[in-house]
Amino acid sequence: MLKTRFDNYPKGKPFSTILGDFLGRGIFNVDGDLWKFQRKMASLELDKFSIRAYAFEIVRYEIGDRLIPLLSSVSGKEDGVLDLQDVFRRFSFDCICRFSFGLDPRCLEITLPMSDFAYAFDLASKLSAERAMTVSPLVWKIKRKLNLGTEKKMKEAIKLINILAQEVIRQRRKMGFLSHKDLLSRFMHTVTDETYLRDIVISFLLAGRDTVASALTSFFWLLAKYPQVGSAILEEADSVLGPNQELRSYEQMGDLHYLQAAVYESMRLYPPIQFDSKFCEKDDILPDGTLVRRGTRVTYHPYAMGRIEELWGQDCLEFRPERWLRDDGTFFPENPYKYPVFQAGLRVCLGKDMALLELKCVAISLLRRFQIHLMTSCHTPRFSPGLTATFSGGLPVLVREKEPYQSS
Numbered sequence: 001m002l003k004t005r006f007d008n009y010p011k012g013k014p015f016s017t018i019l020g021d022f023l024g025r026g027i028f029n030v031d032g033d034l035w036k037f038q039r040k041m042a043s044l045e046l047d048k049f050s051i052r053a054y055a056f057e058i059v060r061y062e063i064g065d066r067l068i069p070l071l072s073s074v075s076g077k078e079d080g081v082l083d084l085q086d087v088f089r090r091f092s093f094d095c096i097c098r099f100s101f102g103l104d105p106r107c108l109e110i111t112l113p114m115s116d117f118a119y120a121f122d123l124a125s126k127l128s129a130e131r132a133m134t135v136s137p138l139v140w141k142i143k144r145k146l147n148l149g150t151e152k153k154m155k156e157a158i159k160l161i162n163i164l165a166q167e168v169i170r171q172r173r174k175m176g177f178l179s180h181k182d183l184l185s186r187f188m189h190t191v192t193d194e195t196y197l198r199d200i201v202i203s204f205l206l207a208g209r210d211t212v213a214s215a216l217t218s219f220f221w222l223l224a225k226y227p228q229v230g231s232a233i234l235e236e237a238d239s240v241l242g243p244n245q246e247l248r249s250y251e252q253m254g255d256l257h258y259l260q261a262a263v264y265e266s267m268r269l270y271p272p273i274q275f276d277s278k279f280c281e282k283d284d285i286l287p288d289g290t291l292v293r294r295g296t297r298v299t300y301h302p303y304a305m306g307r308i309e310e311l312w313g314q315d316c317l318e319f320r321p322e323r324w325l326r327d328d329g330t331f332f333p334e335n336p337y338k339y340p341v342f343q344a345g346l347r348v349c350l351g352k353d354m355a356l357l358e359l360k361c362v363a364i365s366l367l368r369r370f371q372i373h374l375m376t377s378c379h380t381p382r383f384s385p386g387l388t389a390t391f392s393g394g395l396p397v398l399v400r401e402k403e404p405y406q407s408s
């Protein structure tokens with residue numbers, strides 16, 4: 001479905017209708033020429049050069065000037081419980097806005113400002129996912145027509161999202177976009193349709209904010225459960241970067257094999273996008289002989305695939321980064337079709353390098369400075385409905401600064 005018959009498995013109409021109000025014609029919700037155009041434009045912005053040149057500095061600033069001061073401000077306070085999931089969403093929201101739109105929403109400032117945009121965004125994502133869970137699409141369509149219940153809420157959330165997305169576009173236009181190299185400016189050179197620009201803004205926010213926050217949340221949940229993995233990450237960082245040193249360049253990340261393994265292993269167990277569906281265009285036969293009729297919804301399911309014994313062995317439920325390392329300690333990348341956490345094939349995630357950069361920088365910086373204690377004793381996280389995996393109830397933690405911390 002992802003590899004040899006890509007053209008036969010588009011996103012399909014049923015899903016583009018469900019997500020249409022929220023995502024419009026944004027990259028996640030289209031096929032064909034609209035998809036090709038956005039993919040081409042975005043890939044120019046998300047290539048390794050841009051990540052190295054712009055994203056690394058943005059991420060470093062966001063960690064050094066916002067994330068660390070925020071955690072330090074509650075360190076050691078018995079009433080200083082932080083919802084780490086909320087903090088990570090603010091972090092990734094600031095990062096993606098600055099990188100994609102050249103604007104700084106300052107969500108991670110120490111006062112943790114309330115954001116109507118973020119609230120409306122979460123609500124629209126949750127309600128869109130709930131549409132897909134109704135017995136028949138007729139249910140939500142009738143509610144939408146009559147402006148009732150959840151559909152009324154959805155309409156209100158989308159109205160707010162539209163106003164704020166238009167504001168992003170207006171500000172970018174006011175600041176001038178001709179000489180800027182961010183993603184939105186690039187699109188503004190060619191796209192004049194305001195609604196289409198709005199859809200592009202929303203899709204990139206969804207792509208860059210919720211996925212990274214989800215990956216960070218489950219990673220820190222696992223690190224709290226398996227402290228030996230955190231110690232091994234720091235040990236490797238000390239030997240590669242020097243004792244207590246920070247990452248000073250993008251290139252240095254390439255030598256942190258254990259860290260890469262830990263990040264991949266975390267997303268094997270807790271992929272931010274747990275499943276993803278396509279629709280079969282013409283009758284097809286899968287490699288195992290299964291007949292797939294035209295119009296059938298076909299889902300690949302990274303969450304389930306990460307837990308299949310035949311794929312990952314008897315210890316598939318254990319968090320064991322070593323499974324990603326060769327005998328000489330170097331990282332071994334698995335076949336993306338076995339590990340479709342970033343999808344695989346022609347529609348593979350464009351933000352993978354950006355995501356890995358954020359995950360690794362946050363992990364090293366926070367593990368170096370803080371001890372993070374979970375305030376929940378749950379053995380397996382519960383997720384709430386949404387387009388990306390979200391811990392229901394968040395990730396409440398108490399934070400304590402390790403001392404003495406020798407800053408580099």
Ligand code: HEM
Nearest residue numbers: 207208211212215272273341342343347349350351354355
């Ligand atoms: C850990 C973090 C991330 C994960 C697990 C992830 C995973 C995925 C997956 C599974 C898809 C396919 C979705 C679909 O077709 O329905 C996707 C697509 C995409 N991702 Fe990511 N993503 C992450 C972070 C990011 C970031 C940070 C960005 C942007 C800066 C980004 C940009 C995109 C874009 C633009 C697409 C659409 C590709 C296309 O349709 O051709 N992603 N991602």
